[in-house]
Structure formats: C-alpha cells, structure tokens
Amino acid sequence: MNPKKKNIIEAATRIFADKGYFSTSVQEIAEQCSISKASLYKLFSSKEELFIEVFEYHQNLMFQKASIYSFDTSLSSRDLLIKQFCTQIEDFLKRKDFIFMQLKDTPSSGNNNLKKVMKKMRSRILLWQKECLIQAYGEEIEPYIWDLTITLQGLMKEYITILTDENDHPDIKAISIFLVDRLDSLVHGFLARKTQPLLNEDLLFRYLMITEPTTQTKTAEIINQLKVIDKYIQSRCPDERKENLLGSLSMLREELKMSQPRLFLIDALSSYFEKETELIPIVQKLRSTIL
Numbered sequence: 001m002n003p004k005k006k007n008i009i010e011a012a013t014r015i016f017a018d019k020g021y022f023s024t025s026v027q028e029i030a031e032q033c034s035i036s037k038a039s040l041y042k043l044f045s046s047k048e049e050l051f052i053e054v055f056e057y058h059q060n061l062m063f064q065k066a067s068i069y070s071f072d073t074s075l076s077s078r079d080l081l082i083k084q085f086c087t088q089i090e091d092f093l094k095r096k097d098f099i100f101m102q103l104k105d106t107p108s109s110g111n112n113n114l115k116k117v118m119k120k121m122r123s124r125i126l127l128w129q130k131e132c133l134i135q136a137y138g139e140e141i142e143p144y145i146w147d148l149t150i151t152l153q154g155l156m157k158e159y160i161t162i163l164t165d166e167n168d169h170p171d172i173k174a175i176s177i178f179l180v181d182r183l184d185s186l187v188h189g190f191l192a193r194k195t196q197p198l199l200n201e202d203l204l205f206r207y208l209m210i211t212e213p214t215t216q217t218k219t220a221e222i223i224n225q226l227k228v229i230d231k232y233i234q235s236r237c238p239d240e241r242k243e244n245l246l247g248s249l250s251m252l253r254e255e256l257k258m259s260q261p262r263l264f265l266i267d268a269l270s271s272y273f274e275k276e277t278e279l280i281p282i283v284q285k286l287r288s289t290i291l
Contacts, residue, residue: 078136122208
C-alpha cells in the first residue's frame with residue numbers, strides 16, 4: 001500500500017472511532033491528512049469505500065502478524081495457539097474504539113454492499129480461528145470444529161469486553177492461556193463423550209452467506225491465477241525483488257497442496273504480492289477464489 005493511502009486509512013480510523021460514521025465527513029479526513037478532498041476521492045470513490053478499506057486494512061494486518069508465528073518451529077501447537085490469540089486480542093485492544101463504533105454506528109440499514117463486507121469480515125475471522133484450532137488440535141476435532149469456533153468467538157468477545165471495561169491494559173497472555181485451557185477441556189469432553197455436534201459447515205456457510213464454486217472450477221481458476229503471478233515475476237519483476245517473490249509463490253503453492261490449507265497464511269502470502277502494483281487485480285481475484 002502506498003504511504004499516502006495508508007496515511008488516509010489510519011487517519012480515517014481515528015476519526016471514525018472518535019465521531020462515528022455518520023458524523024465524520026470526507027473533508028475532515030482530508031484535512032487531517034493535509035490533502036484536498038478531490039485528492040482523497042482519487043484514491044477512494046466514497047466515504048463508504050474508505051470505511052470498507054479501513055476494515056480490510058486492519059484485519060489484513062492482524063492476519064499478517066499472526067502468520068509470522070506459524071514459521072516458528074520452536075513453538076508447540078499449544079504455544080502457537082496462545083500466540084495467535086494474543087495477536088487477535090492485541091489487535092482488538094488497539095482498535096477497541098473503532099470496533100465499538102461499528103456496533104453502534106454502522107450504516108448497514110438498507111446498505112447491501114456494506115452488509116456484505118461486514119459478513120465477509122466476520123467470515124474471515126471465523127475461518128481463521130477454525131484453521132488455528134485444527135492446526136492446534138488435529139483433524140480428529142473436525143466434527144466439532146464449528147462448535148469450538150463459535151464457542152471461542154463468544155468467550156473471547158465477552159471476556160475481552162468485560163475485562164477491558166475496567167482495565168485498559170489487561171494481561172493479554174493470561175487471557176489467551178485461560179481461553180486455551182477452556183478449549184482443552186471442551187476438546188477432551190467432545191472426544192471422550194462423542195458428543196453430537198450442533199453446528200456443521202453447511203449451516204455456518206448459509207449463516208455467513210459463503211458460496212462455494214465447484215472444486216474443479218475453483219482449482220482451474222487458482223492454477224491460472226498463479227501462472228499469471230509467476231509470469232509477471234519472471235519477466236517483469238526487478239531482480240532485487242524477484243527471489244523473495246518467487247520464494248513466497250513457492251510457499252503459497254505448497255500450502256495450497258495441503259489437505260487443510262491454512263487460510264490465514266494464504267491471506268498473508270497473497271498480501272505480499274500486492275506490493276507489486278500491477279499484481280493487485282490478479283491477487284484480489286486469487287484471494288476471492290481461495291478465501
């Protein structure tokens with residue numbers, strides 16, 4: 001992301017959090033960034049588009065931070081899960097005012113585009129948490145994965161909300177360990193009692209309004225998109241960036257071959273290619289196909 005666009009998004013985050021969506025004007029954001037309103041509109045076609053990009057920008061940052069720990073082979077599966085939860089909680093605390101503003105001042109009534117984006121953001125978090133749990137506990141928990149994911153979502157939301165209401169600097173690691181301990185108990189109980197799951201993927205996908213293309217179509221699209229990225233790197237990318245990009249592309253291809261690809265890692269690797277301006281359209285298509 002170019003520095004000018006990043007500066008606008010970060011300024012918009014602060015103003016939206018402080019004043020709410022409806023009370024914030026594009027002119028205020030432009031003035032905060034020392035640019036004209038016309039210059040801002042060259043990068044964002046409307047206040048709504050900017051609001052949406054604020055969502056996506058911060059969520060992508062969180063996924064990128066969390067993905068770093070996946071490469072640390074010294075971490076046990078439990079320690080990795082704790083680190084991932086710490087990252088999500090830190091992100092929540094950093095953007096707490098903006099997140100609470102979403103709950104009380106989001107212009108979703110009658111706005112189908114924004115409703116879809118809100119659903120997408122929630123879907124990405126749930127899918128990421130699902131992948132983290134499978135990575136931590138193994139494939140044997142797959143029958144219960146959505147019950148665990150939704151339970152985690154509820155626990156995390158309520159504990160963080162209550163604890164941060166009294167303390168601006170709660171013990172993030174202690175909260176994460178507490179949550180993992182509760183999940184350990186749930187997993188043990190599900191497996192020991194062979195509990196009948198309440199939730200399944202079809203139900204969750206309908207709830208989240210996720211539609212899946214056929215496997216054959218999806219695979220063909222991904223292969224073509226990766227070929228386009230590869231061709232650009234080989235023929236048009238400067239030598240000083242080529243090696244790193246090819247390494248990232250190789251990692252992405254290997255991840256996609258796994259029976260349970262880590263979607264948050266795929267998302268982070270995809271974001272790396274977006275540093276190349278010409279790759280942004282194809283990477284966005286790739287991300288929508290996979291995620």
